[in-house]
Amino acid sequence: MAMTVELPALEQTDARTDAMMPPASSARLARYARPALGLLLPVGLALVWEVVVWLGFSNGRLVPPPTRIFATIMEMTKSGELSRHVMATLMRVGTGFGLGVVAGTLLGAISGYWDLARRLLDPTVQALRAIPSLAWVPLFILWLGIFETSKVALIAAGVFFPVYLGVMGAILSVDRKIVEVGRTFRLSGPAMIRRILLPAVLPAYVVALRVGLGLGWMFVVAAELMGASEGLGYLLLDGQQLGKPAQILAAIVIFAILGKATDWLIEVATAPLLRWQDAFGRQGGGS
């Protein structure tokens, strides 16, 4: 019985993959061509600047050409200095991001799920959110000292708000009709959360995490600029004070790479959970 059911299905998928062969190769081309298009402008500008300095139209002292930035990065890598600074920054972002996500998720979920908690909690959180987070810096230093704790606290505070808002908003906007399906199948409270609410809020949660991570990277710079002996932010400050623009640009490039890479990690880690989404940006996924 099962065989007769499955056979036509198998034949059909085979036929479909056969028919798909020619468009698949052109689709692969398009997949590589599209990011390449985005690289055109920055790579082109870098090349132009490199040539301008090479031809002697500018000495490139304040705006070093790409090769000089690259050389600085290589030099710092060789001396082991770079990995020390990168590790220090990554540790701060990692810890602060982790703490901010945990707190934001917990409080956001409580306020989203429980009406009374939202009325109690949300006005205060919203008021705190209205304060520019950098305004906390002096207070954090007074309370937590000049070393790691105050830096991590600042990053955590920056990550907390978008995650809190994202989780709460996502829970509040879960479709009542879908929740009703859970009710008709008599799901218990925990089962309702696990089988309906969690999957429903996941897309918005991923967005909140990515926004939070972006703010985490922003705040680590602020935290390290206010006084640090290591970290990428320290490289920025050191480069300014000693007049080494190549070092500043090297730090900026590494910030960009790390920020993009960590964001990409979240995207890749959550992609298998979000394959079901029917979104504008996801072309060719449907039938």
Added chain:
Amino acid sequence: MLALDRVGKTYPNGVHALERFSADIRPGEIVAIIGGSGCGKSTLLRAIAGLDRASAGTVTLDEEAITSPHAKIGIIFQEPRLLPWLSVADNIGFGLSDLPANVRGGKVLRALARVGLSDKAKAWPRELSGGQAQRVAIARALVPQPEVLLLDEPFSALDAFTRRDLQDHLLDLWNDTRPTLILVTHDVDEAVVLADRVLVMRPRPGRLFEEIKINLARPRDRNSPHFDNFKRRVLTALDRSLDRNVPDADPKSTTGEAMWW
């Protein structure tokens, strides 16, 4: 047996949606509830489903009062309401999570074959057409083998072709286990083609106006004069239900037997 005893519903905002609705529905019977907008037919269905509590009267299934969703009662909504993050097969098996995976898998596979969607088992809901999605919703509601299946305008969002197809398909599926079907609709054709009994409601507040028995053998020919005759009777009843001067008919005295039988 499903017994509705003087079911009434007044919403917290004071809207009087349903008043003293009584009906006894036999196991395996197909009942269509029809009426103009605001006649409380969806309110009634939600009370039977246990999704909203009636503010007056009782709904009992086999002597058991229904106040919250019940294992023996399934419901199909106007929209398929599939869970977009589950595959078609997982959507159908959604109500079977208590069963071991292999038993559940077997039931889902049979249900997929029964609604003609075996090749869509692994598809996402977004990849289905409207008619296919509603067939998945029907399968999801039928797989736990409910004794009563409620349908809230299940085909009204579909085109006429698909609608006819699904009406026939629903009857075919009903024949497997013969659950009680209660169908809310505003489509006279649909009511007459499916139902043993059509309950015509009148609005403001919603209440039972007339009961018409459809004594036609299945499968019913939509083009036969008998079919037309029943359609006309339902339409007439609907027209009269909107006339405030006509009093409510006593449902007990209306037999509606076919004169040509």
